Amino acid sequence: MSAPTPSLADSLRTAGFKGELRPHKLLAPCTTWQIGGPAELLAVPANVDDLVVALAWAASGSISWRLLGNGSNLLIHDRGVRGLVLRVRKVLDEIKVHGRRLTAGAGASFPAVARTAAARGLAGLQFAAGIPGTVGGAVVMNAGWHQFETGNAIAAVDFLQSNGHRITMDHDQCKFTYRSSLFQRTPGVVLGATFQLEPGEPADIQAEVDEYTTARKLNQPVDRPSCGSVYLQPPGDFAGRLIDAAGLKGRRVGAMEVSRLHANFFINTGGATCADALALMDQVEQEVARQFGVELVREVEFWQ
Numbered sequence: 104m105s106a107p108t109p110s111l112a113d114s115l116r117t118a119g120f121k122g123e124l125r126p127h128k129l130l131a132p133c134t135t136w137q138i139g140g141p142a143e144l145l146a147v148p149a150n151v152d153d154l155v156v157a158l159a160w161a162a163s164g165s166i167s168w169r170l171l172g173n174g175s176n177l178l179i180h181d182r183g184v185r186g187l188v189l190r191v192r193k194v195l196d197e198i199k200v201h202g203r204r205l206t207a208g209a210g211a212s213f214p215a216v217a218r219t220a221a222a223r224g225l226a227g228l229q230f231a232a233g234i235p236g237t238v239g240g241a242v243v244m245n246a247g248w249h250q251f252e253t254g255n256a257i258a259a260v261d262f263l264q265s266n267g268h269r270i271t272m273d274h275d276q277c278k279f280t281y282r283s284s285l286f287q288r289t290p291g292v293v294l295g296a297t298f299q300l301e302p303g304e305p306a307d308i309q310a311e312v313d314e315y316t317t318a319r320k321l322n323q324p325v326d327r328p329s330c331g332s333v334y335l336q337p338p339g340d341f342a343g344r345l346i347d348a349a350g351l352k353g354r355r356v357g358a359m360e361v362s363r364l365h366a367n368f369f370i371n372t373g374g375a376t377c378a379d380a381l382a383l384m385d386q387v388e389q390e391v392a393r394q395f396g397v398e399l400v401r402e403v404e405f406w407q
């Protein structure tokens with residue numbers, strides 16, 4: 104009789120992975136939209152060596168893998184996802200300041216980085232206080248607010264290529280554009296980033312952080328489950344303005360609703376499914392295209 108096939112978790116452990124392994128872990132609680140079925144295997148690396156082990160293991164077994172930060176820009180299918188999900192959040196999260204440079208691990212919270220910078224009298228990341236992602240997710244997405252973008256403050260990114268080689272990429276190599284970076288097209292793991300900041304008065308910088316935070320609370324449903332903006336801004340316009348003008352505020356499918364406060368936010372009012380979200384997006388896209396001839400492009404990433 105042949106020996107039983109080891110589970111993915113047993114196999115990855117045998118390969119030398121030291122961190123936490125969670126087979127069939129439900130992903131909904133790992134996303135800000137609170138939607139998504141289980142990962143075949145969720146792994147939380149203990150360190151960079153674990154990531155090297157995991158990528159080599161996945162390559163040798165032809166196992167698909169993905170990176171999860173704080174899940175604040177993701178829609179995950181109700182069926183869940185096959186393969187390995189590597190969660191880099193609250194690990195690799197050290198924040199260090201040297202002069203005008205702040206270096207943060209990929210798993211650090213972006214708002215925590217903004218607060219540290221403000222407290223140390225460093226300006227340039229005030230906008231980040233309201234973006235509920237990790238540093239890794241912010242770099243990959245080139246997260247931003249109004250005229251501010253993560254990429255503008257980046258001096259270098261520490262990147263683990265899928266072949267296990269660790270490289271440092273300077274700002275220009277990262278190819279930052281509106282909500283995009285080279286990392287969206289290059290398999291690997293963002294391990295951390297170094298930000299080049301400007302000196303300032305801590306109280307003044309903190310006042311700006313507070314001002315932006317207040318503005319967000321007034322204009323966005325920040326205390327309800329969402330993925331932030333569902334759509335990218337169309338050239339010369341705002342997705343939220345178009346959705347509002349199409350009369351779609353409050354439109355609902357199942358438990359998913361277009362926010363009445365900010366129409367580019369869709370709210371999970373309790374127990375919404377991925378199917379609800381997709382159906383609502385389809386309706387909104389069709390209606391905006393019909394009324395204004397604009398094709399909305401999704402900012403939220405879909406995992407299936």
Ligand SMILES: Cc1cc2nc3c(=O)[nH]c(=O)nc-3n(C[C@H](O)[C@H](O)[C@H](O)COP(=O)(O)OP(=O)(O)OC[C@H]3O[C@@H](n4cnc5c(N)ncnc54)[C@H](O)[C@@H]3O)c2cc1C
Nearest residue numbers: 170172173174175176236237239240241246247293330331
């Ligand atoms: C209330 C709210 C407000 C928001 N406001 C804004 C805003 O003002 N501006 C804005 O730009 N966004 C905003 N967002 C969206 C979201 O917070 C950002 O896109 C954020 O940068 C995503 O980070 P994350 O850690 O949650 O990434 P995730 O959603 O977990 O992942 C996003 C992408 O990055 C990849 N990824 C994550 N970590 C790594 C890593 N270490 N290495 C390689 N790939 C990785 C994932 O595979 C995925 O492709 C908002 C979201 C919410 C819920």
